[in-house]
Amino acid sequence: MNRLIALIRREYWENKGAFRTTPLVIGGIYIAFLLMSIFTTAHFDNEMYTFKEVIRMLAQQPVEFRALHGHEVMLGSSLFFTVVLAFVVFFYLLGALYDDRKDRSILFWKSLPASDTLTIASKLLAAMVLAPLMFWVVFVLTQILMAAIASVMVLSVGENPWTLFLSVVNPLKAWAMLLVSYLAASIWFLPMYSWLLLVSSFAPRIPLLFAILPPVVFAILQIWITFLETFTLNTSLFGLVGDWVANSPAILTAQVHDGQGTLALGVPSTGVFDHAVTLANILDRLFSLQMLAGLGVSAVFLAGALWLRHRATES
Amino acid sequence: MTPIISARGLTKKYGRTLAVDHIDLDIPPGRIVGLIGPNGAGKTSALKAILGLATFDGELTVLGKNPSRDRAALMEDVCFIADVAVLPRWIRVWQLIDVTEKLHSGFSRETCMEYLAQTKITMDQRVKQLSKGMVAQLHLALVMAIDVKLLVLDEPTLGLDILYRKQFYSSLLNDYFDEQRTIVITTHQVEEVEHILTDLIFIQDGKIALQSTMEEVELRYVELMVHSEMAEEARKLNPLYERELFGRHIFLYENVERERLAELGEIHTPSVADLFVATMKRGDA
Numbered sequence: 363m364n365r366l367i368a369l370i371r372r373e374y375w376e377n378k379g380a381f382r383t384t385p386l387v388i389g390g391i392y393i394a395f396l397l398m399s400i401f402t403t404a405h406f407d408n409e410m411y412t413f414k415e416v417i418r419m420l421a422q423q424p425v426e427f428r429a430l431h432g433h434e435v436m437l438g439s440s441l442f443f444t445v446v447l448a449f450v451v452f453f454y455l456l457g458a459l460y461d462d463r464k465d466r467s468i469l470f471w472k473s474l475p476a477s478d479t480l481t482i483a484s485k486l487l488a489a490m491v492l493a494p495l496m497f498w499v500v501f502v503l504t505q506i507l508m509a510a511i512a513s514v515m516v517l518s519v520g521e522n523p524w525t526l527f528l529s530v531v532n533p534l535k536a537w538a539m540l541l542v543s544y545l546a547a548s549i550w551f552l553p554m555y556s557w558l559l560l561v562s563s564f565a566p567r568i569p570l571l572f573a574i575l576p577p578v579v580f581a582i583l584q585i586w587i588t589f590l591e592t593f594t595l596n597t598s599l600f601g602l603v604g605d606w607v608a609n610s611p612a613i614l615t616a617q618v619h620d621g622q623g624t625l626a627l628g629v630p631s632t633g634v635f636d637h638a639v640t641l642a643n644i645l646d647r648l649f650s651l652q653m654l655a656g657l658g659v660s661a662v663f664l665a666g667a668l669w670l671r672h673r674a675t676e677s
Numbered sequence: 678m679t680p681i682i683s684a685r686g687l688t689k690k691y692g693r694t695l696a697v698d699h700i701d702l703d704i705p706p707g708r709i710v711g712l713i714g715p716n717g718a719g720k721t722s723a724l725k726a727i728l729g730l731a732t733f734d735g736e737l738t739v740l741g742k743n744p745s746r747d748r749a750a751l752m753e754d755v756c757f758i759a760d761v762a763v764l765p766r767w768i769r770v771w772q773l774i775d776v777t778e779k780l781h782s783g784f785s786r787e788t789c790m791e792y793l794a795q796t797k798i799t800m801d802q803r804v805k806q807l808s809k810g811m812v813a814q815l816h817l818a819l820v821m822a823i824d825v826k827l828l829v830l831d832e833p834t835l836g837l838d839i840l841y842r843k844q845f846y847s848s849l850l851n852d853y854f855d856e857q858r859t860i861v862i863t864t865h866q867v868e869e870v871e872h873i874l875t876d877l878i879f880i881q882d883g884k885i886a887l888q889s890t891m892e893e894v895e896l897r898y899v900e901l902m903v904h905s906e907m908a909e910e911a912r913k914l915n916p917l918y919e920r921e922l923f924g925r926h927i928f929l930y931e932n933v934e935r936e937r938l939a940e941l942g943e944i945h946t947p948s949v950a951d952l953f954v955a956t957m958k959r960g961d962a
Contacts, residue, residue, distance in 0.1 A: 364779060365779065365780055367779075368775075368779030368780055369780075371779075375767075375769075375772050376765070376767055462765065465763075465765065466760065467763050467764060467766070468763075469730070469759040469760055470764050470765065470816075471765075472729075472730060472748065473756060473757050473758075474776075474777065474780045474781060475750065475751075475752035475753045475780060475781060476780050477748070477749035478749075673731075675730035675731060676730075676731050676732065
């Protein structure tokens with residue numbers, strides 16, 4: 363266990379830029395945009411008249427309305443973090459078992475008593491837990507800072523931020539939901555993560571090419587063969603991967619739900635799962651047949667990555 | 678005494694090329710073994726098999742373990758420098774020490790710091806900021822601070838200046854080495870290690886060309902230096918190798934009576950480098 367933690371810490375050191383600096387920069391952008399909009403308002407709004415009106419109108423809305431929309435706004439503002447996190451994890455995994463082969467530092471790492479299994483586990487956990495956790499923590503800190511700035515703004519026009527939104531919206535609910543969806547998405551996307559590790563362990567060079575080209579070629583062949591056989595354009599790997607993203611437990615889009623626009627899990631273009639953002643719907647995905655099949659595929663990819671890692675110092 | 682490394686028919690193939698060709702080998706504890714061979718002789722392939730970095734055919738046990746299968750467990754008791762400049766370039770010195778300490782139960786931070794104190798390396802530097810020689814110093818400091826039964830050094834001093842090389846070999850012999858430990862060294866700078874070696878293994882074309890202790894070398898081999906008029910006489914005694922230096926002829930003999938040779942000219946023990954050249958020439962013939 364201590365060894366695993368030491369290895370995960372190693373991953374953090376190596377990828378500080380991606381895991382820590384990146385979310386901090388996004389948080390900084392959020393704060394900068396908030397301040398910019400405040401200054402813009404202050405610049406054009408005569409004596410903050412319009413701003414006061416908006417706050418007053420907001421204060422007159424029923425508590426439930428404010429609670430619901432506050433929650434949605436908080437959760438919805440995670441989207442940019444989520445998308446960047448996906449890119450960070452993608453490129454991290456692509457390099458995870460490749461970079462040390464390229465610079466030959468694998469010879470040093472293999473001189474330490476840490477098994478290949480433990481090494482791959484540390485890299486997988488860094489992608490599945492450490493990276494989302496870092497992004498989540500910075501996201502929460504950003505929201506706290508933004509709420510503080512907004513409160514000062516509201517106070518400055520003589521309204522009470524506490525009754526307006528601070529006491530109304532429960533931030534823990536939104537934060538917990540985001541964290542759960544991040545971790546659930548880590549499990550959901552395990553087949554993709556495992557594929558990236560396999561490629562990372564295999565690619566003699568340009569892992570990006572090896573990660574993308576074979577699935578694309580396979581999918582095109584699939585479409586072509588189906589077309590020849592049935593004269594229709596039907597299922598393919600593109601469709602499978604697309605559906606996988608659409609069915610994912612990550613909060614990615616919005617949908618009209620019960621006559622109201624709300625956030626949605628994945629992309630509500632498929633009917634297999636309910637896309638409303640609830641814990642039950644997230645668990646529904648994790649305990650589905652698709653997930654089970656995905657875990658099976660992951661196991662094969664990871665075994666391949668491990669086998670290649672064992673032989674990485676062969677020549 | 679059970680050998681630290683024991684190989685029977687150890688073979689390594691790359692495609693159809695035999696890099697290591699059915700080697701039998703026993704290295705007992707408490708030895709400093711020089712593994713010497715020309716480029717491409719199979720030294721690194723053999724070492725990789727021993728260190729669990731490559732698969733192999735034949736039998737091979739290191740400290741009672743199969744290196745290919747039990748590398749992680751084996752690394753508790755084995756340490757190696759497989760190549761110069763393989764430390765990760767992004768890492769900071771303190772991080773490297775930290776991760777080694779966490780992963781290796783036999784690592785002593787104090788010892789490592791003592792070795793580092795003799796260098797210009799500082800804790801907060803990244804490996805990529807260090808010169809080639811400093812990277813080698815850092816790696817050696819790490820390795821010497823780990824308490825293991827077998828230390829394998831593949832060209833450990835490449836890129837180091839002569840002062841540090843001397844210092845390194847002297848601390849390797851005086852501070853590090855004891856009768857519990859075994860050290861295997863490969864190097865091209867044979868002259869620098871020959872006085873610390875206890876055993877000699879020459880590898881040529883994937884086979885062992887010579888395996889002997891240094892004492893045996895002194896008993897078995899003798900070098901004779903004669904004036905040219907005596908050369909014909911000396912040649913009759915079946916020398917392994919002959920060379921010329923400043924008009925004098927130098928012959929290398931195996932198992933020839935010293936008294937007989939002494940009548941012809943000056944005799945002394947050959948250097949490892951000369952013995953190596955002679956052995957390789959014989960192997961080529």
